[in-house]
Amino acid sequence: MLTQTQAADIFEKIKRHSTAEEVEVLFYGTCNALTRFANSTIHQNVAEENISLSVRTSFDGGTARATTNKLDDDSLKRVVRASESLAKVQHPDADLLPMPGPADAGTREALPARHFTETAELTPQERAAAVKKMVYIAEKHKLTAAGIFSNSETVEGIFNSRGLADWHTQTSSEISITMLGADSSGWQKFNSPDVSQLNGETLAQIAAEKALQSAKPRELPPGKHTVILEPAAVLDIVGFMFYDFGGLSVLDQRSFLNNRVGTKLFGDEVNIWDDVAHPQQSGAPFDGEGVRRQRVQLVENGVVKRLVYARGSAARMKNSELKDQVGPIVPTGHGFPLPNEMGEAPMNIVFAAPQNPQTVNQMIASTEGGVLVTRLWYIREVDPYEKLLTGMTRDGTFYVEDGKVQHGILNFRFNESLIHMLSNVEAMSIPVRASGEESFDMVVPAMKVGEFNFTEVTKF
Amino acid sequence: MQDIASWALNAASRRGADHVAVRIADDRSRALSTKNGKLGSASDSESFGIGIRVLADGAWGFAASDDLSRTAVEATAARAVEIARASAQVKQHDTRLAPERAAVADWASPFQIDPFSTSVEQNLDLLLKVDSELRSVPGVTLAEANMNFRREDIWFFSSEGADIHQTKYTVGAGYAAYAFAGNEIQKRSYPNSFGGQWQNKGYELIDELKLVENARRVGEEAVALLKADQCPEGVFNIILDGSQLGLQIHESVGHPIELDRVLGMEANYAGTSFLTLDKLRKLRYGSDLVNIVADARQEHGPGLGTFAFDDEGVPAQCIPIITQGLFTGYLSSRETAHMVGLSRSGGTLRAEAWNRLPMIRMTNVSILPGEKPLTREQLVSATDHGIEMETNRSWSIDDKRYNFQFGCEIGWEIKNGKRTRLLKNPSYSGITTEFWNSMDAICSRNEWVLWGVPHCGKGQPAQVMGTGHGAAPARFQHVKVGTAYQGM
Numbered sequence: 021m022l023t024q025t026q027a028a029d030i031f032e033k034i035k036r037h038s039t040a041e042e043v044e045v046l047f048y049g050t051c052n053a054l055t056r057f058a059n060s061t062i063h064q065n066v067a068e069e070n071i072s073l074s075v076r077t078s079f080d081g082g083t084a085r086a087t088t089n090k091l092d093d094d095s096l097k098r099v100v101r102a103s104e105s106l107a108k109v110q111h112p113d114a115d116l117l118p119m120p121g122p123a124d125a126g127t128r129e130a131l132p133a134r135h136f137t138e139t140a141e142l143t144p145q146e147r148a149a150a151v152k153k154m155v156y157i158a159e160k161h162k163l164t165a166a167g168i169f170s171n172s173e174t175v176e177g178i179f180n181s182r183g184l185a186d187w188h189t190q191t192s193s194e195i196s197i198t199m200l201g202a203d204s205s206g207w208q209k210f211n212s213p214d215v216s217q218l219n220g221e222t223l224a225q226i227a228a229e230k231a232l233q234s235a236k237p238r239e240l241p242p243g244k245h246t247v248i249l250e251p252a253a254v255l256d257i258v259g260f261m262f263y264d265f266g267g268l269s270v271l272d273q274r275s276f277l278n279n280r281v282g283t284k285l286f287g288d289e290v291n292i293w294d295d296v297a298h299p300q301q302s303g304a305p306f307d308g309e310g311v312r313r314q315r316v317q318l319v320e321n322g323v324v325k326r327l328v329y330a331r332g333s334a335a336r337m338k339n340s341e342l343k344d345q346v347g348p349i350v351p352t353g354h355g356f357p358l359p360n361e362m363g364e365a366p367m368n369i370v371f372a373a374p375q376n377p378q379t380v381n382q383m384i385a386s387t388e389g390g391v392l393v394t395r396l397w398y399i400r401e402v403d404p405y406e407k408l409l410t411g412m413t414r415d416g417t418f419y420v421e422d423g424k425v426q427h428g429i430l431n432f433r434f435n436e437s438l439i440h441m442l443s444n445v446e447a448m449s450i451p452v453r454a455s456g457e458e459s460f461d462m463v464v465p466a467m468k469v470g471e472f473n474f475t476e477v478t479k480f
Numbered sequence: 481m482q483d484i485a486s487w488a489l490n491a492a493s494r495r496g497a498d499h500v501a502v503r504i505a506d507d508r509s510r511a512l513s514t515k516n517g518k519l520g521s522a523s524d525s526e527s528f529g530i531g532i533r534v535l536a537d538g539a540w541g542f543a544a545s546d547d548l549s550r551t552a553v554e555a556t557a558a559r560a561v562e563i564a565r566a567s568a569q570v571k572q573h574d575t576r577l578a579p580e581r582a583a584v585a586d587w588a589s590p591f592q593i594d595p596f597s598t599s600v601e602q603n604l605d606l607l608l609k610v611d612s613e614l615r616s617v618p619g620v621t622l623a624e625a626n627m628n629f630r631r632e633d634i635w636f637f638s639s640e641g642a643d644i645h646q647t648k649y650t651v652g653a654g655y656a657a658y659a660f661a662g663n664e665i666q667k668r669s670y671p672n673s674f675g676g677q678w679q680n681k682g683y684e685l686i687d688e689l690k691l692v693e694n695a696r697r698v699g700e701e702a703v704a705l706l707k708a709d710q711c712p713e714g715v716f717n718i719i720l721d722g723s724q725l726g727l728q729i730h731e732s733v734g735h736p737i738e739l740d741r742v743l744g745m746e747a748n749y750a751g752t753s754f755l756t757l758d759k760l761r762k763l764r765y766g767s768d769l770v771n772i773v774a775d776a777r778q779e780h781g782p783g784l785g786t787f788a789f790d791d792e793g794v795p796a797q798c799i800p801i802i803t804q805g806l807f808t809g810y811l812s813s814r815e816t817a818h819m820v821g822l823s824r825s826g827g828t829l830r831a832e833a834w835n836r837l838p839m840i841r842m843t844n845v846s847i848l849p850g851e852k853p854l855t856r857e858q859l860v861s862a863t864d865h866g867i868e869m870e871t872n873r874s875w876s877i878d879d880k881r882y883n884f885q886f887g888c889e890i891g892w893e894i895k896n897g898k899r900t901r902l903l904k905n906p907s908y909s910g911i912t913t914e915f916w917n918s919m920d921a922i923c924s925r926n927e928w929v930l931w932g933v934p935h936c937g938k939g940q941p942a943q944v945m946g947t948g949h950g951a952a953p954a955r956f957q958h959v960k961v962g963t964a965y966q967g968m
Contacts, residue, residue: 067560070545359519476883
């Protein structure tokens with residue numbers, strides 16, 4: 021795997037090849053592997069090694085980027101030329117800031133350990149052995165198993181000609197499992213930088229129980245129901261709003277927070293942070309320009325408190341007519357690599373624990389009539405300003421009555437506004453690290469929500 | 481490349497692999513975008529590497545690397561065999577492949593103008609002209625325009641003797657105008673949403689799209705939608721424009737016919753399919769007017785699903801999928817063909833890049849146009865009461881591909897054969913086979929366009945693929961409209 025010293029040497033070569041006023045290089049290296057199974061068989065099993073670097077150059081207010089995974093000297097010269105020839109033909113952008121120096125990068129918060137050798141060195145034989153145990157649980161319950169077990173080691177780095185340099189190494193491991201019966205299914209997923217935190221057999225057992233318990237599903241009529249969303253379901257739906265918390269999205273007037281920063285949009289118990297250093301979070305502590313990611317409270321007691329900013333977006337917002345309407349305006353270290361259209365977004369979401377947390381079992385026990393949802397699927401935005409989203413339930417959807425899970429039900433389509441949903445939260449659990457398929461990983465609670473709008477039923 | 485491939489083939493074979501497939505790809509792309517008169521993004525990228533797929537002990541292994549030195553290639557091949565042997569620890573039966581003659585071929589997708597030979601200044605000038613036209617319309621609050629080029633050089637070699645080189649060019653361009661006022665954001669895109677229109681063509685596609693000529697109208701429509709009536713809820717006859725129908729095909733035909741999905745191989749992620757094997761040649765998928773093919777051949781058009789050979793060396797074919805409404809075919813591979821009684825793969829195994837495992841993917845899954853001459857305007861004139869919808873804005877379908885819901889950017893109510901009022905936020909929903917069985921008219925060849933969906937997601941690890949969908953405007957009876965906004 022590429023080391024920081026090797027990357028620094030490559031950066032020096034690139035600087036020598038460059039004629040630009042400023043030059044920046046992003047490095048990304050990965051060794052990853054994934055064992056995939058279906059029908060209780062390992063049917064795909066892959067591994068990859070790749071290092072790529074991305075060169076940004078600036079000339080007289082114009083900037084552009086070129087990327088390659090070829091690290092020989094001729095290729096380095098070519099990628100520099102490609103970036104420079106693109107940058108030179110840009111119209112000068114008065115809003116383009118000089119690249120940040122070390123003093124502009126901010127302070128780096130100490131991160132918990134995110135690199136574990138055992139995770140990096142996990143072998144295909146070890147992954148296969150773990151899959152075999154999960155398949156055994158499927159066979160014990162006369163179900164079939166499908167899923168993945170993956171591990172990776174990644175490096176990310178940034179260097180620029182103003183002396184800024186930062187580096188991050190990380191491992192990751194993940195198990196996702198679906199248990200399938202004749203007319204039902206159950207699902208679980210967990211990931212961690214530390215593979216020793218993963219327990220495939222526990223995940224398999226929970227998924228199997230969901231599949232068994234939801235067998236012979238019955239039809240519940242669509243309508244507005246009380247819903248208990250497990251953390252992965254919460255994650256996948258709320259994830260659709262966080263790209264709107266960027267300063268540029270409000271400047272562009274494409275955010276559902278246009279004219280709403282500072283207003284109470286959600287319930288009192290909704291408190292949301294972006295916090296890369298949280299022990300259950302993951303990822304690099306710097307953004308696409310090398311600015312250190314700050315801990316930012318986005319929502320406080322249901323009030324949209326502030327936005328996140330790349331350096332350029334913060335400068336533009338300070339000069340805009342919106343500047344007195346959007347709360348604090350400072351670079352927060354959430355920018356995407358330049359140049360880009362999106363600006364920035366919070367990517368390390370952490371929900372704060374509620375004052376009186378409830379477990380999912382307690383939420384079930386307190387529900388007279390409602391729906392328990394394991395996960396949500398194929399979520400898409402229907403209306404951008406109301407944040408109306410549609411999607412399906414999947415892999416373990418249950419009818420709850422008189423405080424008990426009664427039986428499985430046919431899956432629903434929902435059409436629900438995030439503003440409405442997060443204003444009708446009746447209970448929350450302690451937040452946990454969760455992973456879904458529609459949004460990025462977060463630390464989120466399970467939620468009990470009133471009047472959740474299920475509009476149609478499907479056939480299974 | 482033959483030397484590199486031979487290192488991999490020999491190293492894997494020496495270690496006991498029964499089948500070895502080597503794919504080397506050199507991928508170059510350019511992405512440009514503008515936003516509100518300024519640069520949005522400008523990037524050039526290249527990626528080069530090798531992916532080695534092997535069968536050993538009856539199971540699959542795959543390893544990929546960006547290092548094409550002999551030592552690294554041999555190590556990667558060895559890793560692939562090691563992985564295959566690990567896979568064999570958890571298998572129900574040995575994998576077997578349908579036979580395929582090993583091809584030796586060289587092919588390039590036809591183009592007139594190499595897009596990479598055009599200057600970036602020329603590209604940006606065009607985008608900024610579009611931007612200027614969009615923002616000349618009062619009320620447009622955001623204008624975004626993009627242009628994308630890609631060139632893929634792919635070399636495929638196998639232990640059966642295949643030696644295939646293919647070069648593909650892809651071009652895509654489009655734009656969107658947003659209008660924000662009050663409590664609403666409306667959007668209009670051209671020629672299609674989410675990046676525009678994409679084909680395997682050269683820069684000549686850009687000229688064909690007439691981007692500047694349509695920009696003012698698009699901006700005006702975005703603003704007009706702010707004052708338009710909300711699309712009513714109820715059951716209506718609907719007319720879908722070709723671009724929206726292309727996406728309808730993608731989601732409710734293209735995905736459920738993927739045989740790997742049918743066989744459970746995507747159950748943990750993309751889902752399964754309602755098209756169980758017993759339905760082949762029995763299910764009435766659509767009305768008699770519905771004829772859908774999966775056609776990767778050059779003669780179908782420069783679609784994103786056009787090639788000479790798939791990524792396991794099988795020649796491009798035309799597979800009848802729905803024939804006069806009857807379900808007649810799946811998308812298959814060498815591994816899956818025999819499971820539906822086919823003696824040969826349908827040639828649909830495709831990989832996004834060198835570092836991804838090829839899997840069954842749509843090619844160009846297209847509905848054939850109506851045989852009787854019928855323009856879109858004639859279809860509207862022939863409709864007593866209905867809602868016409870154009871350009872996709874949202875899409876969602878369940879994991880077996882039954883229940884879907886689509887939202888479009890713009891609609892019109894039709895009464896007595898005339899468009900009477902503009903409608904905003906049109907949406908419709910239904911069950912796949914009920915919907916296709918309700919199709920009672922489709923426009924003819926002069927209205928048929930081979931649309932491109934550039935980023936279809938599937939697989940673990942995730943990969944994206946371009947797919948083509950030819951479609952002409954069509955009408956559907958008694959469709960549920962407006963459920964998305966129910967109770968709002």
